[in-house]
Amino acid sequence: MRVLKITIAISVVGIAIFIVYFSLKQNKSNEQTPLSIKEREFIDFDLQKISNFEVVGKIIRIWRNDKYIWLSDANSSQVLEYEHTGKFKRTYGKAGGAPWENGSIWYFNKSNDEYYDYDYSKNSIRKYSILEDSLLYSYKPESQIGNTIQYKNDLFLISEFEKTVSRFSLIDIKTKETVQEFLIEDLVTNEFGEFPKTNRNLVFEGEYKSNGNSLVFTCSKFSCFFHLSSEGELRLGRTIDGFNLPRAKNVDIGNGYTMIGIEPDNLVNYASTLTENKILILSNVVKESQSKQRIIDIYNIETLKYENSIILPNYLDQRPIDLSYSNKELAILYENYSVVNYAF
Numbered sequence: 001m002r003v004l005k006i007t008i009a010i011s012v013v014g015i016a017i018f019i020v021y022f023s024l025k026q027n028k029s030n031e032q033t034p035l036s037i038k039e040r041e042f043i044d045f046d047l048q049k050i051s052n053f054e055v056v057g058k059i060i061r062i063w064r065n066d067k068y069i070w071l072s073d074a075n076s077s078q079v080l081e082y083e084h085t086g087k088f089k090r091t092y093g094k095a096g097g098a099p100w101e102n103g104s105i106w107y108f109n110k111s112n113d114e115y116y117d118y119d120y121s122k123n124s125i126r127k128y129s130i131l132e133d134s135l136l137y138s139y140k141p142e143s144q145i146g147n148t149i150q151y152k153n154d155l156f157l158i159s160e161f162e163k164t165v166s167r168f169s170l171i172d173i174k175t176k177e178t179v180q181e182f183l184i185e186d187l188v189t190n191e192f193g194e195f196p197k198t199n200r201n202l203v204f205e206g207e208y209k210s211n212g213n214s215l216v217f218t219c220s221k222f223s224c225f226f227h228l229s230s231e232g233e234l235r236l237g238r239t240i241d242g243f244n245l246p247r248a249k250n251v252d253i254g255n256g257y258t259m260i261g262i263e264p265d266n267l268v269n270y271a272s273t274l275t276e277n278k279i280l281i282l283s284n285v286v287k288e289s290q291s292k293q294r295i296i297d298i299y300n301i302e303t304l305k306y307e308n309s310i311i312l313p314n315y316l317d318q319r320p321i322d323l324s325y326s327n328k329e330l331a332i333l334y335e336n337y338s339v340v341n342y343a344f
Contacts, residue, residue, distance in 0.1 A: 040240070040297070040309040047313060047342040050329060051086035059337040063108055065212075066327040069339065070108050077102040079117065081110075084329060084341055092128075093117070099124065100135035106147050107208070118148045118156075125156050125173050139173035146201065149208035149215055155179060157208070157215065157228065161200035168217070168226070168234065182234040184226070191224070191236055192245050199248040202262045209324065211274035214301070218272040218281055221246055221262065225272065225281065227304060237304030240297060241285040243268045270294070273325040275344075277301050280330075282312075282323055294320045315340050 057073035057080070064070065068089070071080045077095035082088055092115060093102040103121025110116075113130045125148055126138040141158055148158045154174045160167050161184075168182040189195045196203045206219040213230040223239040243266060251261035270282040279299040286295055296310045312320050318335040325331075330344035 040295070041307075043308045043310060045310045047330070047344065050084065050341045050343055052315070052338065052340040053082065053086040053088075054336075054338045055080065057337065059333060059339075060104075061106060061108075062322045062324050062331055062333040062339065064324040064326045064329070064331045065110070068110065069324070069331050069341065070110070071333070071339065072105040072108060074104060077104065079105055079108045082339070084331075086339075086341065099138065100126070100128075107149055109150050116150055116156075120147070125158075125171075127154070127173065137174055139171060139176055141171075146205060147208055149210055149217075151210075151215060151228070157217075159204065159206075159217070161204045166195075166200055166204075168228070180232065182228070184234075184236075187226075187234070187236040188224070188245075191238055194245060196245060196248065199260050199262055202260070203246055203248075206269075207271050209271070209273045211276065211325070214274065216272050216274055216279050218269045220267060220269055221265070222268055225269070225279070225299075225304075227279065227301070235304060237279070237299060239269060239281060239283070239299075240306045241268055241283060243285070270320075271322045273323050273330070274301065275325050278307075279304070280323070280325065282320060283309075292319070296323075 055071060057075045059071045060074050061072040067084060069082045069084060073080055079092040081090050095102055103119050105117050106120040107118035114127060115130060116127050118125050123144050124138050124140045127136045129136055145158050148156050151157050151170060154172050155170050156173055158169055158171055160169055166184050169178050170180040172179055185195045203221060204219055205221055206217050208215060208217050215228050216225055218225040222243040222245055223241050225237045225239065226234060227237060228234050246262040246264055249261045249263040250258040253259050267284050270284050272279060272281045279301055281297045283295050283297050293314065294312050296312055298307045298309065299305060300307055315334045315338055316336060320332045321335055322333040323330060325344060328344060329341055331339060331341045333339055
């Protein structure tokens with residue numbers, strides 16, 4: 001019975017974490033700034049608003065290309081499509097338990113008459129025909145992944161941190177073959193002096209973004225990001241805020257039971273996006289005088305070195321929680337699920 005109770009307790013906690021993840025992400029802030037934080041170099045940058053729109057729903061992610069902005073709505077399990085002017089166009093998918101229906105969409109991209117998505121609740125990467133309104137094929141990883149992103153055509157990058165060898169893997173979702181693997185232990189050890197032995201999925205929790213040529217994976221819990229170039233080179237960069245690797249910790253969940261966790265459990269980086277030659281990281285580490293704002297730290301895409309920072313404007317007294325760039329425009333998702341598209 002004790003084993004059964006532990007299983008039930010962990011399952012309940014897991015479901016609760018899944019339901020409230022994005023609410024916690026919006027509201028959580030670091031109470032302590034590490035002493036090693038470097039002074040940011042702020043530049044004056046006047047963001048000119050192109051359009052704005054409010055969305056009825058619970059928006060958990062934002063993506064865009066040169067023409068459209070896409071939003072994942074947790075309430076309807078649909079992806080909402082808007083023109084960059086703010087005009088609503090259509091939705092993709094519908095809620096349901098079938099393999100071609102939606103649970104919770106954590107990645108989306110459209111190209112011509114096809115689109116791709118990743119359904120976290122089904123742990124499935126899928127390709128659809130828009131003209132035929134049908135699922136073409138899908139790929140289901142062996143174990144649950146946190147997220148994924150399209151690299152080129154049918155190639156998707158997934159993270160497999162709890163494997164015997166921690167890695168990113170490029171998967172062809174049509175042939176279901178592993179095309180390339182990128183081991184990360186040496187990269188992390190060389191930069192941080194150690195590598196976590198357990199709880200690696202928690203330590204390396206993070207978010208992907210792409211500019212169509214290269215992509216970035218930004219770690220949420222400490223000062224780290226990975227960049228995969230169009231030539232297939234994986235490199236590690238370090239953000240300026242000074243948070244080292246968190247360590248494994250057992251968390252008390254009551255009644256004498258514990259579950260795995262990490263310490264310290266900070267939210268360091270919210271999200272990221274890429275321009276043609278810069279990596280923009282939305283940071284959650286700010287001085288007390290800036291606690292009601294959020295900051296973009298800018299890194300050179302060639303050197304991965306920090307360059308400068310921009311203080312982002314709030315919208316209707318709400319702070320940014322996600323962003324996506326394309327064609328000299330930056331779409332920002334705010335805490336109240338409003339979207340503002342800026343010239344950038």
